[in-house]
Amino acid sequence: MSSALKTPIRPEDVRHFKVGDVVYISGVIYTARDTAHAKILSDSQRPFSLRNACIYHSGPLIVKDGPTYRVIAAGPTTSARMNKLTPAIVKEGATTIIGKGGMSSEVANSFSNRCFYLAFPGGCGILAKDRIEEVLDVYYEELGFTEAVWKLQVRDFGPLLVAIDSHGESIYERIQTISRARLS
């Protein structure tokens, strides 16, 4: 199944998706990686709401052209580095996580019918950039352009594969069970 979704994406919007479905997202997404996750969670004056938010694991390559920001490449980063802090992000209301390489079973279990994980093809910085219409804002710029949180306007962002669904079903776990069995 292939579907178009518009942000904000609510918990009831993610529930009927199953692993293997393909999604394209239009609207607003926020990049966040290692340091940004810690910062977002500890910030009592968080500049944006995580409620029904779409978090994109990415450290985009962006240059400043005078007053405007230009996105050069913006593919996903390895999501597993965010395993520890993601359940807290989900608890705060994020419903959509985009990344690559998969996440832990603890993360999958934290989804409890209100969040899902979407895989963007890794390393595809230009495919992703071509679906970004505008840089709307940047938060925590002091972390550097790679680690900062970028608020991006996207159109038909994808292809995004539902790799961990809201019920905790994970393609990665399925594959790892097979490969571990073949190893022994």
Next chain:
Amino acid sequence: MTRTSARETFISCVIDALQEAETQLPRDVKEALARAAKAETSERAKEQLYAILENIKLAAAAGLPMCQDTGIPIFSLEIGRETSIDFNLKEALATAVRRATDLVPLREHAVDPITRVSSDEPLFDALYNICDGDELSVAVLVKGAGSENVSALGMLEPTQDVASFVLKTVCENGGKPCPPIIVGLGIGSTFDGSARLAKKTLFRSLDEKENAFEAQMLEQINNLGIGPMGLGGRTTALRVFVEKAPCHTAMLPVAVAIQCWADRKARFRIKL
């Protein structure tokens, strides 16, 4: 007319090589990815590979880096013993990386390892080798963090099995390094020597004929079924390279250098 200094010529060749590596995937890697896309039987694996191939095409056409992780440039310099180099090679490499950061552009992701604050020092590594001849031959390999993070070094006991260590490393890291990967194995030598051997293999061409051990390792890795991006499939690795060196009878160092599908490489040679 002023004569361009050897240092400036060298710097501009390094910048060109970085530009080429970041924006155009070498033919051997592109062909291996295209073959993998044809050979996959699962639609999901095919789709991941077709997205990668499309991305490669778009990046080359736009002259932009194919991946936002513009990586760590690893240089391998073969310095002919008859060359005369009147400048500081390491300083010239640093200058080239700094200029390429603005020109290509490269992502500024160097940080102090302890404070994690952005570092102004250009990020790169270089291997210097003296060889015969009167040329300076330079190869650059761009290494992303996703694959570098899952590379491993095992100081095995001499009776332990090398293949098991390699397979376990690949298996446990699943989709993290952006498969299909290229695996470089350095077997023997010392703790750091094995890592250097492994890294050096990654400069080799995928066209090179594989030996029996390399072919067997590749088959075993692909039998794991991890597939493109860890989503299942036949192609977990495109190639395994092995380099070995003698080691102490009490030791068995094994280094596993993993490179992502974006196996970005370029080379040049100049007479100095």
